[in-house]
Amino acid sequence: MFADAWPLAILAILLAWPVPVVLARAAWPKRHPRAAIALWQAVGVAGGLSLIGAPLAIGVAPLDGHLRTGLVELSRDALRFRVPEALGLGQEIAFAFAGVLAIRLVGVTLLSAFRIERDLRxxxxxxxxxxxxxxxxxxxxxxxxxxxxxxxxxxxxxxxxxxxxxxxxxxxxxxxxxxxxxxxxxxxxxxxxxxxxxxxxxxxxxxxxxxxxxxxxxxxxxxxxxxxxxxxxxxxxxxxxxxxxxxxxxxxxxxxxxxxxxxxxxxxxxxxxxxxxxxVAVTGRERLVGPAAWLAAVLLVAGPTWFVLR
Ligand SMILES: [Zn+2]
Structure with missing residues (x-):
């Protein structure tokens, strides 16, 4: 029933706490700042996707365990102005949480970008x-x-x-x-x-x-x-x-x-x-840290995207 919800929820928790703590304490980013920035960006994007995706997956779980097919089924009912009978209060709370979070993230980001540009001008x-x-x-x-x-x-x-x-x-x-x-x-x-x-x-x-x-x-x-x-x-x-x-x-x-x-x-x-x-010169195994960080960044973004698209 919660096929996509659990992995997304676990990923959201990991990216919200232990991963930023470990990454912030690591010494290698000082030697590979560009790769480290890419990894932080991936943590932000994947964290946002999983934080919004997990409650959505919980919400559509009674319709379908997979997020994408569940959302498709929900939109079909929404287009007919019909609320699926399988959805209860728990699912409505999950949808509300995901909606508020998405609106807040997008809204504050746009507002912040506007204010920064105005102040800079x-x-x-x-x-x-x-x-x-x-x-x-x-x-x-x-x-x-x-x-x-x-x-x-x-x-x-x-x-x-x-x-x-x-x-x-x-x-x-x-x-x-x-x-x-x-x-x-x-x-x-x-x-x-x-x-x-x-x-x-x-x-x-x-x-x-x-x-x-x-x-x-x-x-x-x-x-x-x-x-x-x-x-x-x-x-x-x-x-x-x-x-x-x-x-x-x-x-x-x-x-x-x-x-x-x-x-x-x-x-x-x-x-x-x-x-x-x-x-100090980057030598030996240390050379692999940068490419490994880039790969981790790609995989981090690909993970929650795959859950949405599969
Ligand atoms: Zn500077």
Whole structure:
């Protein structure tokens, strides 16, 4: 009777608690940030699908043990404005739970994306009016406090203060700018924003862990881009010199802040400096970790999708 409901419910529980805890504590994501981000995205998508799919499967179970065929049967009755006799209060509660959850996830995600874009547009306009235009993207604010951040979008701005310029050597400044340009070029905000939205929709510990982890991983990706052009020592020295203000996150916190000067990188700067200074070459079995994470991500999304489509 509950052929699809049990696996989906078990998957939803696993992805809601133990999997995020284990993934957040793992050390390998620091060496494979891109694969780790893909795995977090898969955890989010599969978690959402199974969280909505499990109550739906429970709801249609009296009609059919399989989710897809049960939903088809239910829609046939719905089109005839008929409620199947086999459905009772328990099934109605399950449908209501799935419906509220789906509407909340989609609604809050859209609302959050709209608010973030609106706030970013305001901030881009504000720096265009108040800062010196160093080039098409770069804006220099007349402020003594060191800060550098990206206001992402289709026409991104990279903002630094005069305090940053005076605090850094030329190669360190270039490293900081390369970090921010990586955020802008690779649209890192599109990676982080869904997690911020999901955290708003479901403000629970797994969502907090996912957002914190993905935000940190995006900083590592931008650091890796900066290292390729400027080298590890220059970026590490820059991070030490200007502290946590070197890499504001391209997400709601940055977008929602009244001034970019108040935003700071959520990733502890010391962690990023350690990662740069203690970087070890990925060798042997460690090389397999990245591909294994990508494979796990694909399987995670394919699992609940298969339950829906089979
Ligand atoms: Zn950054």
């Amino acid at each position: 305001r901030q881009r306009n504000a720096v265009d009016l108040t800062a010196e235009h160093a080039d098409r993207q770069l804006r220099v604010l007349e402020h003594a406090a060191p800060a550098a951040y990206c206001l992402p979008g289709t026409r991104p701005r990279i903002v630094i203060t005069e305090g940053t310029i005076s605090a850094l050597a030329p190669d360190e400044l270039e490293a900081v700018l390369a970090h921010e340009r990586a955020h802008a070029r690779w649209r890192h905000e599109l990676v982080v924003q869904p997690f911020v939205a999901w955290e708003s929709a479901l403000p629970l510990p797994p969502a907090h862990r996912a957002t914190a982890a993905v935000t940190a991983l995006v900083e590592m990706l931008a650091d890796d881009h900066a290292v390729r052009s400027s080298g590890r020592p220059a970026l590490a020295r820059a991070l030490v010199a200007i502290g946590g203000t070197a890499g504001p996150v391209p997400n709601q916190r940055a977008a929602g802040a009244p001034s970019g000067l108040t935003t700071t990188a959520p990733t502890p700067t010391l962690d990023r400096v350690h990662r740069l200074v203690r970087a």
